Amino acid sequence: MKTLHNYINGEWIKSKNSDTHEVLNPANQEIITKVPFGKDSKTDVDQAVRHAHKAYLAWKDVPTMKRVQPLFKLKALLETHKTTLAQMITNECGKTYNESMGELQRAIENVEVACGAYVMNQSEFSENIASGIDEFMIRQPLGVCACITPFNFPGMIPFWFLPYAIATGNAFVLKPSEKVPMTMQYVFELIHKELGLPKGLLSMVHGGKEAVDGLLEHPDVKAISFVGSTNVARYIYAKGTANGKRVQAQGGAKNPVVIMPDADLDTTTKIITDSVFGCAGQRCLAASVIITVGDEKGMYTEALVEAAKNRTIGYGMDKQTEMGPVISSESKKRIENLIQIGIDEGAKPLIDGRNCEVSGFEKGNFIAPTILENPSLDGTIVQTEIFGPVMSLVHFDKLEQSIDFINRGKYGNMACIFTRDGLAARSFRSQVMAGNIGINIGVAAPVAQFPFSGWKESFFGDLHAQGRHAIEFFTQTKVVIERWPKDWSRKF
Numbered sequence: 001m002k003t004l005h006n007y008i009n010g011e012w013i014k015s016k017n018s019d020t021h022e023v024l025n026p027a028n029q030e031i032i033t034k035v036p037f038g039k040d041s042k043t044d045v046d047q048a049v050r051h052a053h054k055a056y057l058a059w060k061d062v063p064t065m066k067r068v069q070p071l072f073k074l075k076a077l078l079e080t081h082k083t084t085l086a087q088m089i090t091n092e093c094g095k096t097y098n099e100s101m102g103e104l105q106r107a108i109e110n111v112e113v114a115c116g117a118y119v120m121n122q123s124e125f126s127e128n129i130a131s132g133i134d135e136f137m138i139r140q141p142l143g144v145c146a147c148i149t150p151f152n153f154p155g156m157i158p159f160w161f162l163p164y165a166i167a168t169g170n171a172f173v174l175k176p177s178e179k180v181p182m183t184m185q186y187v188f189e190l191i192h193k194e195l196g197l198p199k200g201l202l203s204m205v206h207g208g209k210e211a212v213d214g215l216l217e218h219p220d221v222k223a224i225s226f227v228g229s230t231n232v233a234r235y236i237y238a239k240g241t242a243n244g245k246r247v248q249a250q251g252g253a254k255n256p257v258v259i260m261p262d263a264d265l266d267t268t269t270k271i272i273t274d275s276v277f278g279c280a281g282q283r284c285l286a287a288s289v290i291i292t293v294g295d296e297k298g299m300y301t302e303a304l305v306e307a308a309k310n311r312t313i314g315y316g317m318d319k320q321t322e323m324g325p326v327i328s329s330e331s332k333k334r335i336e337n338l339i340q341i342g343i344d345e346g347a348k349p350l351i352d353g354r355n356c357e358v359s360g361f362e363k364g365n366f367i368a369p370t371i372l373e374n375p376s377l378d379g380t381i382v383q384t385e386i387f388g389p390v391m392s393l394v395h396f397d398k399l400e401q402s403i404d405f406i407n408r409g410k411y412g413n414m415a416c417i418f419t420r421d422g423l424a425a426r427s428f429r430s431q432v433m434a435g436n437i438g439i440n441i442g443v444a445a446p447v448a449q450f451p452f453s454g455w456k457e458s459f460f461g462d463l464h465a466q467g468r469h470a471i472e473f474f475t476q477t478k479v480v481i482e483r484w485p486k487d488w489s490r491k492f
């Protein structure tokens, strides 16, 4: 089985590591590939960053209009190769083919928005701030920017950052998740063959913690964009900023959804079950704690259980599949263990998705939808990010109690409400402490021109991913104050 090479200085280069990490298809545990892994990743990172720095020194002076031209080409390439990429995502990540196509669409949208960098990156100018004195603010690139991504959106998350970094004049080094390296391997092959970018401008280094530490410690890395679990995000933010880097670190989540008693039963049930069980619950915007408010709890509970039971579990490339496996056997074990803890702490299993087998895929990491009713509000499953197809169902008499409960949670990625009552929705969106709010929406994922990130322990940093925030993250402002006294002027 071939071990993937790193992409450095416009070439595919063998890693200095002899250790490897096996990449498995989560539906059948077959080995797809191996990635280099281990302490020599720091040497790989150093090589990539040195070349990236050189490329940046030339790229920073290329006009923005020229810098975005390769992005138009990249958008076309992603569209042409979308179906191949979607199959790759499904094979290494487990999600359904349609889900894979969906994440690629958002990747493409980010490339489109970054194509407008020459507008978003424009200077601001004030004439005569005092008599004969003008002042203007320009945005300049940072240098080499690095990005570290998680396993759950291998085709999308790198594009929250990559196109913006390049368009604003930086060089970019990607460290994809070691669990799902194939999608970006394919994208970088396209970039290599078709894009004509200067050598070293875009690099990819495979690996795990050692590669990440290499990036966090390298003096020529000026900015780090991270997406992953909260503990690692906290570590990245602390170490990156201590080393003088600009850092945006997006972490984990535990997303609550409120169902008001006037919510439309059918739409609400469909949207919420899609949110909880889509991507097998492995989305940072997956609904996780469902809160019924008021008198109609029984009706919604029954409908949610029915909809969850009817989901077809299987291999993501099979047309009828509505939910694929979770990423690894360790993850499956961890989720099943959390279900048991929830039950031990008092929750009632309305459906228990453990011991799920899919014919023809007996070795796959499948867990069927699970609904646990009335768990302890301070207990493990309500407070911990499960990242699997598990719904906790809780109840409050009043909306205010739900908002209070939500705001006491440690995460703040997303919160949603289902209601026909505009005033209830308004008070929810105004009072809830979360970065993304859904009103009759189950996955409140901002489109590419809006900033994306959470609050509280879901995010460490200031500027978020995507759109104008990304442009600001990848640039530093310089203010110039200029005076040209009249009596210096030669008479022509």
Ligand code: NAD
Pocket: 148, 149, 150, 151, 152, 153, 175, 176, 177, 178, 207, 208, 209, 212, 213, 227, 228, 229, 230, 232, 233, 235, 250, 251, 252, 253, 283, 284, 385, 387, 413, 453, 454, 458
């Ligand atoms: P993870 O934190 O395990 O890994 C993310 C990246 O960090 C990988 O590239 C990995 O190699 C690296 N890494 C892992 N451990 C490290 C360590 N100790 N030191 C340095 N680097 C390390 O996350 P994951 O399991 O791949 O992804 C799932 C998590 O990502 C969930 O918590 C999910 O909520 C979160 N996520 C958040 C968002 C968001 O926008 N907030 C989006 C997607 C996923």
